[in-house]
Amino acid sequence: MEKAATKNRAWKFGDNLNTDEIIPARYNITIVEKELAEHVFCEVYPEFAPNVKAGDVVVGGMNFGCGSSREHAPIAIKGSQVKCVIAGSYARIFYRNAINIGLPILESVEASREIQDGDEIDVDLATGEIRNLTQGKTYLAKPLPKFVLQIVQAGGIVNFLKNNDIEDLM
Amino acid sequence: MGTLIEEIFSRKLGRTVQAGEIVLSDVDYIMSHDNTTPLAIKAWREIGKPIKDKNKIVIHFDHAYPAPNLAAAEAQKRIVDFMKAQDIQNFYHQGVCHQVMIEEGYVKPGYVIIGGDSHSNTYGAFGAFGTGFGSTEIGVAWVAGKTWFRVPETILVHIIGATKPGVYAKDVMIHIAGVMGMDGATYRSVEFAGPYIDALPMVERIIFSNMSTEIGAKCGLIAPDQTTIDYLQNHTRAQGPFDWIKPVNPRYERLIEIDASSLEPQVACHPDVDNVKPLAEVAGLPIDEVFIGTCTNGRYEDLEIAASLLKGRKVSRFTRLIVTPASTTIYQKALANGLIQVFMDAGATIGVVGCGACIGRHGGLLAPKERAFTTMNRNFIGRMGSPEAEIYLGSPAAAAATAIEGKIADPRKYLEG
Numbered sequence: 001m002e003k004a005a006t007k008n009r010a011w012k013f014g015d016n017l018n019t020d021e022i023i024p025a026r027y028n029i030t031i032v033e034k035e036l037a038e039h040v041f042c043e044v045y046p047e048f049a050p051n052v053k054a055g056d057v058v059v060g061g062m063n064f065g066c067g068s069s070r071e072h073a074p075i076a077i078k079g080s081q082v083k084c085v086i087a088g089s090y091a092r093i094f095y096r097n098a099i100n101i102g103l104p105i106l107e108s109v110e111a112s113r114e115i116q117d118g119d120e121i122d123v124d125l126a127t128g129e130i131r132n133l134t135q136g137k138t139y140l141a142k143p144l145p146k147f148v149l150q151i152v153q154a155g156g157i158v159n160f161l162k163n164n165d166i167e168d169l170m
Numbered sequence: 171m172g173t174l175i176e177e178i179f180s181r182k183l184g185r186t187v188q189a190g191e192i193v194l195s196d197v198d199y200i201m202s203h204d205n206t207t208p209l210a211i212k213a214w215r216e217i218g219k220p221i222k223d224k225n226k227i228v229i230h231f232d233h234a235y236p237a238p239n240l241a242a243a244e245a246q247k248r249i250v251d252f253m254k255a256q257d258i259q260n261f262y263h264q265g266v267c268h269q270v271m272i273e274e275g276y277v278k279p280g281y282v283i284i285g286g287d288s289h290s291n292t293y294g295a296f297g298a299f300g301t302g303f304g305s306t307e308i309g310v311a312w313v314a315g316k317t318w319f320r321v322p323e324t325i326l327v328h329i330i331g332a333t334k335p336g337v338y339a340k341d342v343m344i345h346i347a348g349v350m351g352m353d354g355a356t357y358r359s360v361e362f363a364g365p366y367i368d369a370l371p372m373v374e375r376i377i378f379s380n381m382s383t384e385i386g387a388k389c390g391l392i393a394p395d396q397t398t399i400d401y402l403q404n405h406t407r408a409q410g411p412f413d414w415i416k417p418v419n420p421r422y423e424r425l426i427e428i429d430a431s432s433l434e435p436q437v438a439c440h441p442d443v444d445n446v447k448p449l450a451e452v453a454g455l456p457i458d459e460v461f462i463g464t465c466t467n468g469r470y471e472d473l474e475i476a477a478s479l480l481k482g483r484k485v486s487r488f489t490r491l492i493v494t495p496a497s498t499t500i501y502q503k504a505l506a507n508g509l510i511q512v513f514m515d516a517g518a519t520i521g522v523v524g525c526g527a528c529i530g531r532h533g534g535l536l537a538p539k540e541r542a543f544t545t546m547n548r549n550f551i552g553r554m555g556s557p558e559a560e561i562y563l564g565s566p567a568a569a570a571a572t573a574i575e576g577k578i579a580d581p582r583k584y585l586e587g
Contacts, residue, residue: 016353063353066386071304092357092388093288097304145192147318157310161217166314170194 008055008083010132011048012117013041015061019073019094022065028072036072037079052080057121060087061112065094074098084123086130086141088112099148102156106130106141114139125149173324173420174391175359178280178299181415189323189423198281200226200311203267204242205233205529206286207249213309221256222315228260228276229253230267232524238532265497265523268292268380268465273499275407279394280415284311289465289547291387294379295372296402297394297415302383322359322388323423327378329366331431336582338475339374340467340545340565341436342366343381346428348436348446356386361417366430367392372401373471380466381547384443393417435568435580440541440560441551449568452578458540460491460573461527461554462566467545468496472566473504477512479570479584485517486576492534494521518573530554536561543572 027039041048058077064087065073074097077085084104098105104125111130115121119134128143144152147169154160160169171177171186179187182195202210207229214221221227229249237243253261262270268289271277279297283290286308293300303311311317327346333339362378375392382390392398393416402408435449462468462476473495485491493513495501501523504510510520519534521527527534528546535555536542542554542561549561564572567581574584 063356066353066356071306089356091353092386093302093304095357096307100304100307100310147192158213158216158306161219161310161313166194166310166316166318169318 008057008121009053010057010059010115010117010119010121011045011052012115013044013058013060013064015088016063016066017044017060018067019065019070020067022073023076028070031072031075033075033079036076040076040080049080052082054081056082057123058082058085059112059115060085062088064088064090065098066091071097071101074101074103078103084125086111086115086123099151100157102152102154102159104144104148104152106144108139108141111139111141125152171418173359173422174297174361174393174415174417175299175322175324175389176420177415177417178282179319179321181280181413182282187321189321191321192318193321194316194318195282196316197226197284197311199228199276199283200308201228201230201267201271201283201290202286202305202308203230203232204235204246204249206305206308208245209305210286210308210312211248211252213306214312217309217313219313221312224256224258225260226315227258227312228262228271229258230270231263232265232267232270233529234531235263235524236522242531265495265500266465266468266525269469269496269500272296273406273497275409277406278402278408278412279398280413284308284317288383289380291383291390292376292380292465294382294389294391295376296398297391297413299389299391300379301389320357322357324359324361324420325355325424325426326361326363326422327426327428328364329362329428329430330364331366331429332369333430333433336567336580336585337430337433337435338565338567339370339377341433342428342430343377344436344438344446344563345433347381347384347438347443349428350385350426351444352384352386352442354385355382358387358423360385360387360390362390362392368395371471372397373469377466384548435565435582437568437578438549438563440549440562443548443563449564449578449580452562453580455562455578456541457489457543457572457577459527459534459536459542460489460569461494461534461542461544461546462492462569463494463496463521463526464528464546465496465525466547467566468494468500470500470503472545473500473509476566476570477509478586479567479581480516480518480574481512483516483574485573489573489576490534491516491518491573492521492527493518494526494533495523498523516573527554543569543578545569
């Protein structure tokens with residue numbers, strides 16, 4: 001448990017965070033990750049975009065990403081270079097869109113409730129282990145299935161299919 | 171063995187599949203429309219591989235057709251160019267995509283149909299797995315001919331009783347949305363069943379599957395029976411044999427019991443589909459526009475009910491009534507049977523077949539401070555134009571009564587006998 005050096009910070013959000021709160025529709029004039037990431041969470045957590053670091057973790061509540069089917073919301077979060085999103089549950093189309101654009105997402109009601117803003121978090125995507133180094137607690141989310149890891153590693157399903165067949169996922 | 175969705179995937183994959191599993195499954199059809207096809211083409215170009223089976227692709231122009239502005243015209247031209255180059259045969263501009271999919275025989279029990287439209291759940295009324303996808307995934311499916319699914323857990327909505335006169339399937343479904351809430355069935359398959367559903371004609375069953383989207387469901391399924399098969403044989407181009415797919419010893423995550431006989435006419439009030447009240451509570455609220463149409467309630471039987479109230483009556487002076495048949499077939503039947511004459515005599519405007527005013531881009535936009543009563547499936551802020559407008563949802567009969575009075579009105583006082 002001596003991984004304190006990673007300093008991956010949790011950014012905490014509430015329940016029913018909708019796609020317009022993730023990125024307001026007026027910024028959806030681009031699909032470039034970096035450009036979208038400049039405005040991600042700009043109304044609900046203005047400090048996020050200027051301060052987030054690669055490897056940080058977004059922690060949401062229940063029904064994360066509800067609202068529109070627009071793919072801009074997961075793309076904007078991915079563009080901020082966070083390691084993953086942890087939430088109690090996800091809205092259906094957000095869940096699919098996140099996986100397909102290559103944003104890792106983990107589901108854990110306990111972790112989503114107990115992790116506090118600013119806690120230091122270490123996540124193993126392959127096992128689903130979430131370690132809260134600040135509180136000294138460990139949670140086990142359902143690990144990402146192998147096929148999801150493959151899509152994430154390829155940078156999304158479009159990139160995956162450039163070099164593979166869909167059968168290679170299973 | 172299992173729920174209807176488990177049965178559908180088990181047959182598709184040739185092995186027993188259970189909720190929670192992630193599967194790679196063939197899809198029977200990949201549907202998209204003028205709004206969602208351009209981004210699908212972009213994803214397909216990026217992948218850079220050929221289309222797996224062009225006969226699985228079905229493209230509709232319905233959201234803004236004929237094009238109401240230059241941007242829409244340019245987008246549609248790009249889609250037409252793509253279809254010509256790829257020799258896509260399944261192209262329609264004869265009405266709302268979901269209605270045309272049914273009429274043209276693309277929807278059959280046990281089929282897996284993905285659509286670049288959130289109301290692709292509609293096909294569930296025929297025991298087909300229909301669900302909405304983002305545009306990127308539509309392009310992915312063109313290349314792969316299949317896609318991944320997480321087999322969902324199932325909520326059973328068991329409906330008993332018969333509705334009172336003046337209360338329709340739309341009222342029952344709006345009531346369910348109020349009971350379950352907009353995230354009441356997130357990720358879940360919802361099965362609608364029970365004596366009420368068994369006795370319902372297909373046109374009214376469709377409303378439940380169509381609006382399962384509004385409670386967050388991945389799909390809204392109804393097991394096919396003789397009513398389903400008769401409808402497919404007599405009212406669509408679908409060819410048998412048809413798969414009588416049924417739940418077998420299903421395990422449901424949750425059971426919701428609804429008694430349709432206890433319901434009065436219902437209204438989903440501004441600004442959410444689950445903001446549901448008995449119509450009596452909002453009766454008298456002034457209405458600027460009444461819109462009858464859409465994939466929820468733009469079918470012949472809906473127009474027939476509305477016409478029965480409007481016959482020999484006039485639409486209130488400062489209220490506009492827009493009637494938009496869901497498809498050309500429906501329009502022709504309404505024309506042949508005198509319904510269009512009734513609407514025109516009453517002072518209605520007949521819209522071009524398709525989605526019409528429901529998507530807020532043409533055919534009856536709302537100005538700030540205006541209020542609409544419609545037969546649509548959702549009333550999100552800004553959906554029909556101005557974000558300062560209000561949208562109320564109800565049955566075609568309630569819409570017709572409201573048009574006559576210029577304020578939300580109970581349809582029962584206009585029903586005969």
